[in-house]
Amino acid sequence: MGVITKKIKGTEDVLPKDSYRWQFVEDVMRKESAAYGFKEIRTPVFEHTELFARGVGQTTDVVQKEMYTFDTKGGESVTLRPEGTAGAARAVLEHGLVNDSLPIKASYFVSCYRYEKPQAGRLREFHQFGLECYGTQSPVADAELICAAQSIFDRLGIKQLRLEINSIGCPTCRAEYHKALKGYFGGCKDELCDTCNSRLEKNPMRILDCKSPVCSKIAGGAPKITDYLCDECKEHFASVQKYLDAAGVEYTVNPTIVRGLDYYTKTVFEFVTDFIGAQGTVCGGGRYDGLIEELGGKHLPSLGFAMGIERLLMLMDKQGIEIPKPSTCDLYVAVMGESASLKSFEIIKAVRSCGLIAETDVVGRGLRAQMKYADKIGAKFSMVLGDNEIEQGKAVIKNMSSGEQTEIVLDDTFAEKFMVLQLADVDSFKL
Known part of the structure; x- marks a missing residue:
């Protein structure tokens, strides 16, 4: 008799002989995040669909194309989480953590679900480690968060990672930038894909994140957000760089980084490698000052990052980093x-x-x-x-x-x- 069924496409099993590798990486993440004052938060694997539609953004690929959404027997629309931030933000708001001493520093390990074509470094079920910091608008927090990610990579022995940073501004300066993008992309409407044409009026910045080769080529000549930052956003971004310089963290300013989720504001960043092919981003994050407000709370400036554990392990394999074997039977x-x-x-x-x-x-x-x-x-x-x-x-x-x-x-x-x-x-x- 054959096996009744096999694993679903885009998912992977972690077998007992390999689980020690995950445990080692997770242990490093826990210790480093604790050193920075973060404590673990655990949230449900599914949430009301509205949470991701409002938090992540209606115009993102995640919401438009990739979410696993279904109706419950009670008629509620629920979605398997496609990322960790929205659920953590909901928990912070629902449980009144905003009334505690600020900032709130939370870490998480989550499984995430996105319906997309499986390939190396991209699965339909994948796992992330993330840090979230709620209740601070200081650029020091931005730099500290980036340093926390760098500390984890250093502890794991990972080399040749590029830190790329950018500022995508606040709603005030982004309004002017949107006008410039609409003017630029408006002259290319016949060449843009259908999805990007629908984004043109709602959120033209999403076009910059399109994976279509044609749209990507057009986006290469688009105006840069750094030319449209208001004085406050310019000062904030300059301060983030100043603190990174003080910490000895090397980085490159990449004005094309916009990240794939709508909640980001001001600082965004990615740690990128050339070792694992096209899916080279192993960590990404930034500031999302309007997220809590978007979910129904009061304004609470916040920021965070997530790193993919599968990609991290793949990168360690490619770089020949040996993970200590677990203790054997005494x-x-x-x-x-x-x-x-x-x-x-x-x-x-x-x-x-x-x-x-x-x-x-x-x-x-x-x-x-x-x-x-x-x-x-x-x-x-x-x-x-x-x-x-x-x-x-x-x-x-x-x-x-x-x-x-x-x-x-x-x-x-x-x-x-x-x-x-x-x-x-x-x-x-x-x-």
Whole structure:
């Protein structure tokens, strides 16, 4: 009989032999974000569709083409989250966190869902780590957020990443920019794709983010937002650069960055690599000062970023970065007979209570097969228990690497004595 079904196109399984790689990266992310004062937030995997339509933006590709939206049995329209910020912002607003001491610093690990053509670095179910900071308009926060991302990349040993930054202004200066874009793209309407023609009146900046080769080529000659920034936005952007310079963070100003979501204002940034092909952005973010207001709250300047974990792992593979292997079994107890199995169960529980990894046979293998299994799982020490060992109250522990053997008493202090043996860096240790 064949397998009933296979994984859905655009999704991937993380198998036990590979999960340590994810855990290592996630652990680095947790430690670095904690060092910057961020605490984890967890939000539902689906939300009311309106949240993403209003927060992410009706004119974005995400909302127009990529969301997994369905009606519940109760007739509500809900959507699997396509990104993490909107849900986090909703939670901050709904639970009144805006009344706490500001800024609110939140981190998250989320699975996201977008219906698009699967390819290397682009899946329909993917995972992101993100940082969100609510309640500050200071450019220091922008620079700190970028430094937090850089710290994670540094800790992971990732090289040759380009930090590209831009300012897309505030609603005031962007209104003038929109006029300039409409004038420019208006002369190319016959060449633009249908989607971009629909964006021309509603949000011409979205045309700059179009993936169509024709539209991208036309957009290459479009006016630059940096030429239309108001004095406040210019000053803010200059200050962000000043603080990045002070921190020794290298960057390039790229006036073509607009990001793919409508909630962004002022600072936007991307960390880009050439190692993983077309999907080279491994981290992107910026400021979204109007998002909370758009969702029904009071004005609360905010900012954040998200980085794709799959792309990050792909990049680490391409750069040959070795992720430390997980701890292997410290002690494998092979058993012969029911009495030995019971005693082994008692022993491994005591060893595990000391923070070590211990295993015994749970399949019913013969002794030879058990020892092969112990070798396969990389057990550091092994011990054979049978009627003789139980009757004598002692057994022999074997160092699987050196072959050295040590006799050990099977009493209430076994676990502590094994810890000493396990830690001892000597050829032989008599107990």
